[in-house]
Every structure is written in C-alpha cells, then in structure tokens.
Amino acid sequence: MSDNVKFVQGNEACVEGALYAGLNFFAGYPITPSTEVAEALSSRLPQKGGKFIQMEDEIASICAIIGASLTGHKVMTATSGPGFSLMQEGLGYAIMAEIPCVIVNVQRGGPSTGNPTHVSQGDINQARWGTHGDHAVIALTASNHQDVFAITVDAFNLAETYRTPVVLLFDEVLGHMREKLTIPDPGQIPLVERLWTSVKEGVDYHPYLPREDGRLPMSDFGGVHRYNVTGLFHDMWGFPSADPGVVHGLLRHLVDKIYNNENAIARYKEYYMEDARTIFISYGSSARSALHVVEYLRPRGVPIGLLELQTLWPFPSRIVREKCADAQAVVVVEMNMGQILNEVKTAVDRPDSVYLANRIDGTLITPTDIRNILRVIQGKGV
Amino acid sequence: MERCRMVFSGSGGQGVITAAIILAEAAVLHEGLEAVQSQAYGAEARGGATRSDVVISDATINFPKVIQPNVLVCLTQASYNKFSPIIRPGGMLITDSRYVTIQKKVDARQFELPMHRSVMDKIGKPIVLNICMLGAVLRLTDLVRAESVMNVLKRRIPSGFLQINQQALDLGMELAGEHGV
Numbered sequence: 420m421s422d423n424v425k426f427v428q429g430n431e432a433c434v435e436g437a438l439y440a441g442l443n444f445f446a447g448y449p450i451t452p453s454t455e456v457a458e459a460l461s462s463r464l465p466q467k468g469g470k471f472i473q474m475e476d477e478i479a480s481i482c483a484i485i486g487a488s489l490t491g492h493k494v495m496t497a498t499s500g501p502g503f504s505l506m507q508e509g510l511g512y513a514i515m516a517e518i519p520c521v522i523v524n525v526q527r528g529g530p531s532t533g534n535p536t537h538v539s540q541g542d543i544n545q546a547r548w549g550t551h552g553d554h555a556v557i558a559l560t561a562s563n564h565q566d567v568f569a570i571t572v573d574a575f576n577l578a579e580t581y582r583t584p585v586v587l588l589f590d591e592v593l594g595h596m597r598e599k600l601t602i603p604d605p606g607q608i609p610l611v612e613r614l615w616t617s618v619k620e621g622v623d624y625h626p627y628l629p630r631e632d633g634r635l636p637m638s639d640f641g642g643v644h645r646y647n648v649t650g651l652f653h654d655m656w657g658f659p660s661a662d663p664g665v666v667h668g669l670l671r672h673l674v675d676k677i678y679n680n681e682n683a684i685a686r687y688k689e690y691y692m693e694d695a696r697t698i699f700i701s702y703g704s705s706a707r708s709a710l711h712v713v714e715y716l717r718p719r720g721v722p723i724g725l726l727e728l729q730t731l732w733p734f735p736s737r738i739v740r741e742k743c744a745d746a747q748a749v750v751v752v753e754m755n756m757g758q759i760l761n762e763v764k765t766a767v768d769r770p771d772s773v774y775l776a777n778r779i780d781g782t783l784i785t786p787t788d789i790r791n792i793l794r795v796i797q798g799k800g801v
Numbered sequence: 802m803e804r805c806r807m808v809f810s811g812s813g814g815q816g817v818i819t820a821a822i823i824l825a826e827a828a829v830l831h832e833g834l835e836a837v838q839s840q841a842y843g844a845e846a847r848g849g850a851t852r853s854d855v856v857i858s859d860a861t862i863n864f865p866k867v868i869q870p871n872v873l874v875c876l877t878q879a880s881y882n883k884f885s886p887i888i889r890p891g892g893m894l895i896t897d898s899r900y901v902t903i904q905k906k907v908d909a910r911q912f913e914l915p916m917h918r919s920v921m922d923k924i925g926k927p928i929v930l931n932i933c934m935l936g937a938v939l940r941l942t943d944l945v946r947a948e949s950v951m952n953v954l955k956r957r958i959p960s961g962f963l964q965i966n967q968q969a970l971d972l973g974m975e976l977a978g979e980h981g982v
Contacts, residue, residue: 424829424830425827426812426822426825426829426836451842536842537842569885590962591842592865595839595840595842596837596838596839596865597822597825597826597837597838598829598835598836598837598838598862598865599829599835599836599837650922707863708863708864709865710863711863711864783864783866784866784867785864785866786864789870798862801841
C-alpha cells in the first residue's frame with residue numbers, strides 16, 4: 420500500500436493537514452487530549468525548517484503565533500478547554516488586529532479542569548462568545564480523520580482569505596482514536612497563500628485599507644514597511660482611534676466580512692437527506708453515532724437522514740432552515756446541554772419540532788442512546 | 802465479512818494497547834480493510850484494568866467504540882472480572898491461564914491459553930507476551946494474516962527484535978491451534 424496511507428490518531432491527522440496547508444510555526448503548551456498535536460509537530464516542524472516552541476502557558480502560546488503570523492508565517496496552536504479559556508484574550512486580539520491563525524481545541528469535559536481524558540463538545544459557545552465584545556469568528560469541525568485533515572487545510576485557507584483566527588473544535592474521541600488517513604498529493608487540495616501587499620519599499624503602506632474586493636493585503640512585520648498593530652480600535656494605519664466613525668466602520672467590517680460570507684464559509688455533509696422526515700443534525704464524533712443509527716434504520720424503511728455540520732460558526736442558519744423545511748422532527752445529537760440545539764431552534768421554521776439527543780458524562784453518545792431518545796420523541800416510549 | 806469488534810484488556814505495561822494498534826494498522830495498511838482503534842485514558846488506564854477497542858470491517862466504521870466484543874482478550878484477573886460480562890453472546894474469550902482463573906461460564910467459546918508460560922519457556926522475554934496473544938487472535942479469528950502483522954512490526958521496532966516477535970507470533974498461533982481451532 421502506498422506511503423500516503425497512514426493509520427493515525429485524529430490529532431496526527433490534524434498535524435498532517437496543517438503541514439499540507441503550509442504550517443511553519445507552532446507554539447503551544449501540551450494539554451490532554453490535544454498533546455499529540457504538539458508532540459508530533461515538535462519533530463515534524465524542525466524537519467521541514469519550521470519552528471516549534473513549547474511556551475510557558477496558553478496565553479503566551481496564542482501571543483507567539485499571532486506575532487509569528489504577522490511576520491508572514493502560517494501558524495497554529497493546539498489546546499483543550501482550560502487552555503482555550505486562557506487564549507480568549509489573544510483570540511479577541513487576533514480578531515481585532517485581523518491576524519490569520521488557527522487554534523485547535525480538542526474538547527474534553529468542562530467547566531474548569533473538568534474531565535481531562537474524556538470526550539465532550541462543551542466548548543461550542545465558548546468558541547463563539549468566549550472573548551469579549553461584538554465580533555464574528557469561524558469555527559470548524561469534522562467527524563473522521565480524512566475530514567479532520569481536509570478541514571484543517573480549510574481552516575488555514577479561511578484564516579488567510581478572511582484575515583481572521585479560525586478555531587478547530589475537535590474532541591477527545593476524534594483526537595485519540597486511530598483510523599485510516601490517505602494524504603492527498605500536493606496540489607490536490609488548493610491552498611490559499613498569504614496575500615502580500617504590492618506596495619513597494621519606501622511607499623506608504625496602509626495595513627487596514629481594504630482592496631476593492633475587501634481583502635487586506637499584508638506586509639511582513641519588521642520588513643520594509645512601518646505600521647502599527649493594536650487591540651484598540653484603529654484607523655487604516657493601524658493607529659488607535661476612538662473616532663465614532665472609525666469605531667463603527669471597523670466593528671461593522673469585522674462582523675460583516677464573516678457574516679456576509681456565511682454560505683461561502685459553510686461546510687456540511689448530507690447523508691440520506693432526500694426524503695428524510697426525521698433529520699439528525701450533528702457534528703464531530705457524535706455525528707458518527709448518528710450516522711450509525713441512520714444506516715441501521717434506513718434498510719428498515721425509516722425515512723431518516725443526517726445533516727453533518729462542519730462549519731459551526733458562523734452558524735449556517737439559512738442552510739439548516741432550508742434542509743429541515745420538510746422534516747417532521749429534527750434531532751440535534753451533541754455532547755453538551757444543547758449548544759447547537761439553540762442555534763437550530765432559532766434557524767428553523769418550527770422550533771417545537773427540534774429535539775436534543777445528548778450525553779454529557781464523558782462517554783461517546785452511543786447509537787443505542789440515540790435510538791432510545793428517538794423512540795421517546797416518536798411517542799413509542801423506552 | 803462480519804464486522805469484528807474486539808477488546809484487548811490487561812494491566813498497564815502488558816502491551817495490550819500496542820497489540821491492538823498493531824492489529825488494526827495491519828488490517829488497514831496490508832489487508833485493505835477498515836479498522837478503528839481506541840483506548841481508555843485516565844485513571845482507569847493506570848494499573849487495574851486497561852482496555853483497547855478495535856473494530857475491523859470491510860465497510861466504513863462509524864461508531865468507533867466496542868460495546869459488546871465478539872472477541873475479548875483478558876490478560877489479568879482484574880480485566881477478566883471487569884470485562885467478561887460485556888462479551889457478545891456467542892463470542893470468543895481468550896485468557897492467559899497463568900493470570901486468569903475463569904470464575905463462571907459465559908456464553909462464549911473460551912480459550913485458556915498458557916501464553917505467559919510458553920513465552921517464558923521458549924523465548925524467555927515477557928515483553929513479547931502481547932505479540933504471542935496477537936498470534937492467538939490471528940489464528941482464532943482469521944481476519945489478518947501473520948505476514949501483515951510482521952510487516953507492521955518491521956516498521957515499528959528495531960530489526961534486532963524482529964526474530965523474537967516472529968517467534969512469539971508463531972507461538973501464539975500454535976497455542977491457539979492446539980486448543981481446538
């Protein structure tokens with residue numbers, strides 16, 4: 420079998436995707452269940468001339484990747500819930516200063532140090548609203564190693580396209596389980612490279628002056644152009660400004676650049692959706708259990724399908740609404756107290772027909788769990 | 802093929818997790834099958850009874866964990882006590898006859914194999930007990946060829962250790978053969 424086929428952990432699939440996308444700087448602080456991301460990159464990055472730094476904590480880790488990104492590198496950090504909490508300040512800074520970076524959160528049980536070695540999907544809303552102030556964010560996930568690889572490449576592409584941090588919300592089951600991964604040949608998945616300014620040395624460069632297409636070309640910090648970077652509201656030079664017009668324009672820009680592209684950023688997969696009257700909506704490892712149930716019930720004549728979300732933020736409301744238009748019941752399968760459930764209820768025409776099938780005890784929700792909940796929803800009892 | 806769900810259990814250091822990874826990797830890289838491997842982390846994996854799950858199939862595997870194993874391997878009494886109740890009816894139980902005393906009959910074919918004793922008598926190095934166990938599993942399940950396992954081992958371990966691993970694998974297959982395949 421070809422060397423492109425590997426049998427790896429999900430964390431390693433993420434590493435392979437990041438390297439394929441051109442990652443060349445990683446700073447992080449190991450934490451279960453994300454540690455294998457740092458472990459693998461500590462050997463892989465130096466081999467290709469990249470840099471791996473183990474930082475003193477997660478605050479330093481995200482600050483280091485933000486700085487490295489400004490100097491022209493594709494960057495990533497990886498953590499889990501407690502570390503992701505510490506990174507919120509840096510995440511907001513990267514959103515405000517419009518710095519491309521990828522933050523991997525391999526979710527474990529929380530709050531606080533929670534349940535370090537067990538699965539959860541409890542950080543979905545933290546990715547959306549963990550950092551303060553109005554803002555938009557891109558957060559992606561996947562349910563198998565081939566998709567973990569591809570979505571990681573996508574994360575780097577979206578980070579460069581929209582000049583924004585992208586959060587990858589994996590989970591302990593995906594991170595630790597091993598399965599097949601086929602590494603695509605170079606060029607098979609298109610890559611978005613850094614958009615560098617065409618402004619020459621000695622000519623004024625405005626870091627926050629959009630081109631006609633809305634994109635902001637970058638100049639490597641410390642290179643030929645002098646400019647300022649700040650977490651304060653700033654003008655096109657990057658210098659702080661409290662001018663109401665500047666503040667209004669920048670905040671609107673930060674939100675609009677993501678939300679005006681909700682459909683372009685939306686990644687999802689459909690299974691048996693054509694005539695489905697009951698629709699599961701799920702993501703990450705719980706989508707595997709949901710798909711197992713669909714593939715069990717379909718041959719038994721049950722019109723049931725799965726909409727697997729890969730983009731969680733911006734939440735693909737229009738797509739969810741359209742796909743669920745004819746459903747009698749929509750069942751959100753997730754491992755939290757209903758974080759995506761609420762988004763689905765807001766998106767669909769009939770929120771009363773949206774139900775939660777969840778499990779929150781650190782165990783991967785099983786097909787039996789889902790089928791039992793489905794029976795109750797259908798009025799068949801347990 | 803029937804989807805095969807396996808649980809390898811024992812105590813930390815016996816190599817049951819490594820054996821599970823090797824088997825699953827052999828199935829994927831050298832047999833063209835699908836396989837998923839996972840393991841228990843945390844306090845329950847330290848001492849006591851550790852566990853690794855492997856699912857092997859010729860079709861896509863969605864749910865990656867094992868609830869009821871077709872094949873359950875227990876290399877310690879603690880792991881036998883903990884996991885024997887979950888075996889799938891009609892499944893297969895493989896235990897080491899030195900470490901495990903079967904306490905009650907389960908609805909499964911039971912193989913009490915003297916793996917530890919044979920490894921110590923014939924090879925003298927307990928480190929390959931897990932590969933001997935894997936040999937028994939290969940013989941009893943007929944899912945993956947010994948050659949495929951050796952191909953995985955060639956990539957994973959120093960060449961100086963290949964021979965005792967080959968011996969251990971053969972030994973496991975012989976033991977399983979002698980006990981009524």
